Structures are given as C-alpha cells and as structure tokens.
Amino acid sequence: MTTSAVTSADIARETPRSDFGRILAQRERRFAAALLAPAFLALLATTTFPLLFLVYTSAFRMDLAMPFTNGFVGFENYQVLLSDERFWTSLLVSLVYTGSTVALQVIIGLALALLVMDMKRGQGWFRVIAILPVVLSPAVVGMIWRTFMLAPEFGIVDFLAINAGLGSKNWLGDPTLAMVSVIAIHTWQWTPFAFMVLLASLASLPEDIYEAARLDRASAWQRFRRITLPLLRPAIVMVIIMRTMVALTAFAAIFTVTGGGPGTATEILNLYAYRKSFTELSIGYGAALAVALLIVTIIISGILFALRRAK
C-alpha cells in the first residue's frame, strides 16, 4: 500500500501533467479505434469495396453472352457511352424526372404545410394520413398504380378522366403520358416527406417577427416572401438535396409501373444501367453506366451543397 502510494506520488511529481494527459488521451483514442474498427471494416466491405469494384469492372469488357470477347479495355466502355444515344436519352429522362418531381414535392409540400399550420383542429390526423404513402414500398406503389389507378378503361384515374370529359387515355402506353404518370406517382409518394420537414420548420419560426410585420401592415404575400421563405431556406434546400439524390437513383416504382417503357420513354439512367447489366448481361458496360450515374449524382449534389452555403 505504502509503496504504491509513494510510486504514484513520484509519478505525479516527476511526470509533467500534460504528458500524463497525453498518454491517457492516446489510450482513449486506441480504445475508441478498437471499438470503431469492426463497424468501419464492415462499412468498407459493404460500401467502399463494392464501389471500387464497380469502377474496376467498368474498365473491362464483361459480356456473359460472349465470354470469349472479355478482357481489359480501359476507357473504351466510357467512349462507347459518350456516343450511345440511349445513354443521353436516359440521362435526359433522369434529369427531367428528378427536376420535376423535386420541384413539385417542394411546392406542394410547402403549400400543404402552410395550409395545415393554419388548421385549428385535426392537424394530428392530417399528419398521420399524409405520411402514409411514404411508408409504402415503391414496388407496391408501382403495382397499385399500374393495376388499379392507371389502367385504361379499368382504372380509377381513367374513370375520373372519362367522367371529367377528357376521355379514356392510355396513361402508360403513351410516351408523354407515361412520363407524366411516373412523375405523378413519385410526387404522390414523396411529397409527404417534404411536407413533414417543412411543417416542422414552419412551426419553429418565431411568432414575434410576424407580429411586428403585421404591425407594419405587411400583406400576407409580403410576409410570406420576406419572412417565411428566407427563414425556411435551409429546410427547403435540405429537402431539395435529399429528394434529388433519391430521385436520381429512383428505380423500383418506375420498374414496376412502366419498366422504362413505352419504348424508352421513361427509361431513367438507373434503369438503363440495370437492363444493360442484368437483362443484356453486359456487365462491364452496365458498370460504366452506373459510374456515370454516380458522377452525375455527385456533381448535382455538389452544386446544391454549394448553393446551400452561399448566402
């Protein structure tokens, strides 16, 4: 007992305090690293490695239908891609799809949030009902819309269109209408997300600013433009970023509703990459398409993040 007491006192006297702290901190760091390592390795194995492997694969010709032609080709897949008309079409479809769904989600979501904010009663109910589409699987949503809603002569939407005097429309068989339909489906499913985020932000806005604005006789429109929108800006930009990243890589709903058709009218880049890889069994080229999609996604979200910072 005495020995140890002397020893620790000696250490305390002879070792500078900062050194002691440094050793402790080092130990703590090691411990933290040990705790983190499994999770980090799992993350590397499940995200980083497949991603690197994807890039690696894109440098090969890997055609299951013609195995004798397989081999390293460097950037050839990307050269082919640049002159592939269907790649550009699908990229354009992706951008149109993403741009319009995100814009619609933000506008409708914000409108709904403003409406609900003014509701005196039943707000809670409205939130519960509104969130329902989000929890459905996109594949299920696709099936529901394809069979119950959009089928000409048999579906609910077509029934409404006929009654509204528009006549029966081939919702999924006409190139333009099919695009409109898949945009509507995605918007229908994901607007509640934008709505919930914006509603939460709206609720946190300070009431006294509005009070002051009212005293200054600012109109409702002025209050919305000068106060609500600027204060909501961070939330809106976040919604745009999150929804854009998801819309760019959308898959399940379009796959079940139109399969990219009619023809290639709703074939987003993701779907084209999937078809090349798994239907046409051209794995190398499919990987190049997936990498292209990755690059597009990174660029667009980079721009959006930059916009968020710029004030």
Added chain:
Amino acid sequence: MTSFKPTRRTLIKTGTAAAALATFGPTLLRQAAAQDADLAPYKSAKIDWQQVSGETITVAVIPASYFENLITLAPQFKALTGIDVRFEKIPPAQIRQKSVIDLTSKTGTYATHAADPMYYALYAANKWVEPLDTYLKDKSLTDEAWFKLDDIIPAWRSANGIDGKLYGMPYDGEVTIQVYRKDLYDAKGLKPADTLEAYMSNAAALNTPNDRVWGAALRGVAGAGQNMYIYPSIFREFGGDWMKGGKLTVNGPEAEAALAWYVDIMKKYAPTAAANWNWPDIADAFSQGTVASYIDAHSSASVINNPEKSKVIGKVAYARWPKGPSGKRTTSIWNWGFPINSALPEKKRKATWLFIQWAASAETQARTAHRFGGPTKRSGVNRTSVWKDPDYIKLMNGFGENFVEATMGALQDDTDVDWRPRVPQWPAIGDTMATAIQSALSGQATIKAALDDAQRRIEPMMRG
C-alpha cells in the same frame, strides 16, 4: 412472475411441438406412404437408384402449381434414392438472373433450375451446363428403355438442344393457341380463324367497346418473354428469317409487315390497356368476358377456367394459331427444363441427373398430373404418352372445346424451333427487340424506324 414462467415455457414447448407437427406431419405421413409398392414403377428401371445416397442438392423452381405438385412428391424421391432435395422458389422474373449469376460464379448453389429454353445457347457457349447425352447413354445412370426419351414432346426437346445436343430436360411446357369465346363467335356465325387475315376480321366483327367487349388481345408489355413471345411467331409467319444470309436480321419488309399487323390489331381491336399487359392480365380480362379472343400459351386455360374468378366457363373453345401469309403456322413453344450445373462435383451431378430423370419420367409426370391428389391441374406434361391417356384427356378437355386437339396439333405440326433467334446474345437481343416493338406500338417511333434502330443496336452485339 416466477409462477408464470413454467406455464409460459410449457406453452411455448407445446406450441412449438404443435407447429412442428403441423409443418412436418403431412410430410411424415407422405414419407410413410412412400412404400415399396409406391416405388415399384421406378424400381423396374435397371439402374441403382441408391448409388449416390446421402447427397443433398438444391433445385430452383418458380412458384407455380406444376412445380408445387412435384415438390409434394419429393419424399418419394428421397425414399427411392436417399438423395435430399432442397427446393428454392424464385419468381419467374428473377430466376434467370439468379441462375446466371450462380452459373457465372461457379458456386454450384443450384444443382439444377427451371431454365428458359432461350438461355441454353448462352449456357452452352460458356460450358455452364452439361450436355445430357453423356448421362442418357451411361447405362449405370439411365435405363433408356424405361426412361423413353423419344416419348418426351419433340418440340420441347429440340428447343432445349443446341446443335443436336440436349442440355435441358423438359419438365413442363406450353405452346400458343387461339382461345376464343364460342358463344360470341356462334352468335355472329364466325369460325375460329385459319389465317392471320381472318383473325383480324373476326376481331373487327366482335369489337364492341361500348358493350365492353374487345375483339382481341395479344401481349403488349415489353420484354423478352412478353411481347417478344408473340411477335417472333408473327414475324416467321410473314416469311421472316432471323438469320438472313448468316447475319442476324430483325428489320426488312417481312418484319415491317409483321409488326404492322401486330400494331394494327392491338390499336384497333384490343383494349388500350393491353399495351401494358402480359399473359395473366389478358387471361384475367378474358375470364371477365371483356375480350372475345386471344392468342397465347395454352397453359393460361387454367386461369380462364378458375371457378372462383372466371365468368366464361363453358363458353371457351380453342383452335390452332392462324396461318400467316407465308402459308405457315408458327406457334411459340416454351418449356421449363432442368439442366445440370457443370460446377458441381461428380457425385452431385449424378444425384442431379437422378432427380431430373425421376422428375421427367412418365410415372412422375402422371403422378403430378391426372393422378395427383390435389386440386391443381397440370396442362403442360412433357410426354406424348400421357397426352394420350384417356384420364388425362378427360381432365384437359374440361378446359373447353377442342383443347387437346388444338394443343397437340400445335405441338406436333406447328412448331418451328427457330421461331426466335437461338444465339447466346438472346437476352440482349430479346430486350432490344421488345423495346422496339413497344415504341412502335406506342407511336414513339414509326414501324420502320423502330426496326431499323433495333437492327443498328443488335449488330454490334453479334459482332462480339
């Protein structure tokens, strides 16, 4: 709390035991039922069924009644051979991809799987599956006199062969025929069409959308087994040749005429929604009485005769696929066959072959069809002899007038094994063509432009 614990444990125990009994009880009963007398028809084959006893193999099938019936009989196979079979059910949309991935990686997960006949060219080019003749000719593995390969429907066999070599054993198959509403046809004094022209005029005569009856319906949704299940037959009937001068050709005057016929009938006389329909949708619409006639797989007969859903039972009749301008009938033929995965060790390959031989044998075919205890009817048995069995004929004719004659006629005389281009690149070609057909149907491109574009896209696939 403590006094509740034993009670709960007992409850769980009892529950588990009951659940186990409920799950395995029927299997145990069936296993007990698989007595020597039951196995006698198999034991008459002069081979040692027990030669690789103790092996376990995994078989991928699709969730369909004709495979369910086979799964039910698996305990008999176990009793006969001592081989354990584990079945994995994968929906048809995914089974091709899953099996291709398994074959590419050479892991041998699936000893055999329900295979698409159009994939054998790909399988054979990669040597992923075994040529079956080695197994058929091996006297220790096959008793040819007992198995009777020649009894298996020749059209399906040739569809599963490449350059005369058999790679997959047909288990269940189909052929396309005309399905029509006899009552509607009789009311207008119409006969089932003998030519594509007559089929069009029949459809015109019966097309009354205001009464919610459309003249015809063909598969419209894009996909290699969807609109590309029907169009290739029309293309061949218009005199089209996939391998014109040794070069894969999908455009040209015959193709344009064929696609024009297809687009014409779909636009004028089919429900608009049919542009996105596959066979179950068509069969559903027909069973609801909204479609007067369709051309599709004979196996959809079970859907339109489902007493719980169909409103047209007793009003259905069948005929062979109409002739085209070339004077030929070319039906679409199809079967689910079983190949042997080359990545397996020898003993497992033998076990797999014994399983395939058992499943494709006349005895098992009969036991899963008219002699099956359950309610489901199999309309795709693989053997000519079963199709001549009075009991089976009786069962099949329950589907409607002329069913067996139309099906057998189509299977024996109207097939053309090259009704689709059988090349390893088929998955890509089929998908490209399917997209082209749909873009012509939807008006996204003209018929000529759609086909020329498909040709442009297909050429580099063939060059390699």
